[in-house]
Amino acid sequence: MGIAITFRHLASSDALKGYIHDKLERVQKYLRQPLDAHVTLFTERHEHVAEISLSSAGKQYQARHDSDDMYKSIDMMIDKIEHQIAKHHDAQARNKKGADGVRAIAERAATPPVGEPDSGAE
Numbered sequence: 001m002g003i004a005i006t007f008r009h010l011a012s013s014d015a016l017k018g019y020i021h022d023k024l025e026r027v028q029k030y031l032r033q034p035l036d037a038h039v040t041l042f043t044e045r046h047e048h049v050a051e052i053s054l055s056s057a058g059k060q061y062q063a064r065h066d067s068d069d070m071y072k073s074i075d076m077m078i079d080k081i082e083h084q085i086a087k088h089h090d091a092q093a094r095n096k097k098g099a100d101g102v103r104a105i106a107e108r109a110a111t112p113p114v115g116e117p118d119s120g121a122e
Helices: 014-028 070-094 102-110
Strands: 002-008 036-044 047-056 059-067
Touching: 002 014, 014 036, 014 070, 036 070, 047 070, 059 070
Parallel strands: 002 036
Antiparallel strands: 036 047, 047 059
């Protein structure tokens, strides 16, 4: 798990670094592959902004949130990333190999069951 944290227009803080590491460890348990993340923290017009670019197993996730508190921005940014990962995971579960696809269901509906005579052949 590689995490790079950049502070722009803001003093570097060990408390913020530790907080981000703890939050990203929580995100890591949802991913099978180790994650690589680049977090940028900065202030912009009296707003505290947190941005993240995260990659794992070839998938890219990005989020940004700004608020009046840096910890709140980090929490909301992590929630957005977790939502994106959950959405991707659900999509993969729906498209799992072995499940009946739309085409297979349509073919079964179009062909009459074996053993029953076709009603239009009389």
